[in-house]
Amino acid sequence: MASRARVRAPELIGAGGWLNTGGSDLTLTDLRGRIVILDFWTFCCVNCLHVLDELRELEEKHRDTVVIVGVHSPKFVHEAEHQAVVDATERYEVRHPVLDDPDLATWKQYAVRAWPTLVVIDPEGYVVAQHAGEGHAHAIERLVEELEAAHEAKGTLRRGAGPYVEPEPVPGDLRFPGKVIQLPGGNLLVSDSTRHALVELAPDGETVVRRIGSGERGLADGDARTARFNEPQGLALLPAGPDGRQRVVVADTVNHALRTFDPATGTVETIAGTGRQWWQGAPTSGPAREVDLSSPWDVAYFADRLWIAMAGVHQLWTYDPVAGTVRAAAGTTNEGLVDGSAEQAWFAQPSGLAATADRLWIADSETSALRYVERDPRAAGGADAAGGADTADAVDASKTADAADAFVVRTAVGTGLFDFGHRDGPAEQALFQHPLGVTALRDGSVAVSDTYNKALRRYDPATGEVSTLATDLREPSGAVLVGDDIVVVESARHRLTRLRLPEEAVRVESVAHRTRRAATEVAPGTLRLDVVFQAPTGQKLDTRYGPSTRLLVSATPPELLADGAGAGADLSRELRLADGVSEGVLHVSAMAASCDDAPDIAYPACHVHQQDWGVPVRVTPAGADRLPLVLAGLDAESGPDAE
Secondary structure (H helix, E strand, O other), X not given: OHHHOOEEOOOOOOOOEEEOOOOOOOOOOOOOOOEEEEEEEOOOOHHHHHHHHHHHHHXXXXXXXXXXEEEEOOOXXXXXXXXXXXXXXXXXXXXXXXXXXXOOHHHHHOOOOOOOEEEEEOOOOEEEEEEEOEOOHHHHHHHHHHHHHHHHHHOOOOOOOOOOOOOOOOOOOXXXXXXXXXXXXXXXXXXXXXXXXXXEEOOOOOOEEEEEOOOOEOOEOEOOOOOEEOOEEEEEEOOOOOOOOOOEEEEEHHHOEEEEEOOOOOOEEXXXXXXXXXXXXXXXXXXXXXXXXXXEEEEEEEOOEEEEEEHHHOEEXXXXXXOOEEEEEEOOOOEOOEOEEOOOOEEOOEEEEEEOOOOEEEEEHHHOEEEEEEEOHHHHHHHHHHHHOOOOHHHHHHHHHHHHOOEEEEEEEOOOOOEEEEEOEEOOOOEOOOOOEXXXXXXXXXXXXXXXXXXXXXXXXXXXXXXXXXXXXXXXXEXXXXXXXXXXXXXXXXXXXXXXXXXXXXXOOOEEEEOOOOOEEEOOOEEEEEEEEOOOOOEEEOOOOOOXXXXXXXXXXXXXXXXXXXXXXXXXXXXXXXXXXXXXXXXXXXXXXXXXXXXXXXXXXXXXXXXXXXXXXXXXXXOEOEEEEEEEEOOOOOOOOOO
């Protein structure tokens, strides 16, 4: 197999040092005899968090032969801070060694091009496979079993305890809380994400009234003591039901579910999601308990429905509490910043929502943007005209219903995936850095939890100006207005912080950044794009029902590509770069479905492999004329030594 190419694995280097090893540094020599899986991740990336969850079962099952090493490779400036990596390792319960590589040294040695990327190294120290994106756990499981058998027979497999050293637990009422709301009685409800629970606090924001959830990972309904959550985040109050009570909807992120909590009874129930992650090709609408979701991060009630920030697929979905249904409402699943009709807009990991009378505000974290959804004024005008015309009632009703569901997406602040910083002033030049929360203020402006800038910012739609309200907050992830104060979730400080909204903004020295990832130099003219995919052992591409692969290519700015944009089934394509455009970003989305290759299996198991790349490119005469992106396997024309 091509995945057995004898390529020596480069050494593991990171200026930030090692975590979860008890203070010891590791080398590949130390790990010789073990199967090593390098997980190139960064903690802003929801796809990386999905992979952490995918690997948990494999990690436990093969603990005596496999060592997973997380290579933390930052996108944002904040992610290059060592303490932030320490926090993230605890926040997401990473139970294997982590190399903090703030300068992307190991990333470059392994020619990695995407978060997340998994590299498998055999017990003799050779790279045998590379996988980008999600959905590869089953393939790696098979490869691990093959490597165990082969190297057991050769005598080169070493079993035993791995180098992971569990850190000491830290006491406290909250641990990396996510979001907060005020309950009707005045108490505050917080999602205690790392401890898989909700916590009700007194109005002082400190005194614990009760905990909701057992504190163990899981998906279980029940009372406040027995219910289980899995890294819950967003919270929203539903309108009062027939019994007069208001229930709280919880975005139970890693369970890929929506839950309700009844403050009066303490009961937790699941109202949407199956517990399974949504994949391309799965239903995008239907009975809420029968449709898969993907990492719902926040929720807000707007336009007579509950909106869901579906961070895992870069979309907004809605839940109808009367009909008990869900559907995709905005976004294409492509990652980026594109405005327009809800169906055609692109998002990038929406993580915070706040509703006003006429807008749904969105913290679009990966584009460091503040965006909003509003009704399409053209559609609303059409509905008014149709309603007043002397036409058939059925036609009028249809047009009115269509107009009621017609929304547009607009950007208030932000430009794209790789531009961020801390800059106040006019919205068109202002900058955020990976904001996770947004809060509507009484004067019509919004407060933005500017997470990686450690600040609370304000955007005023009336003036188009961005200002800074407070600084020195540790990863603020959400806030709620309480009287004349705003209560901020300082997630990495494990507490709520009450601030008086200032009459004047804080003066902050402006700073602008680009992603720490270097641009790929490409030659002008024709560029060969090859997405490398090799089906796992025992599987094949199943074409019985049509193509089992998909490739979608676009660019920012669109003028970068003179030819080659669009969708197709072939994983290789010739792109033609336009004259006069010297740099930009190529957006590449690839999918491949592989199924069991056994003629005696009537219903073969199939698996989806999927990844979205945003590749910054710079056009230069000395650049490459081929761009290989590895979805699964190894590129026959290059490898870790290529760059």
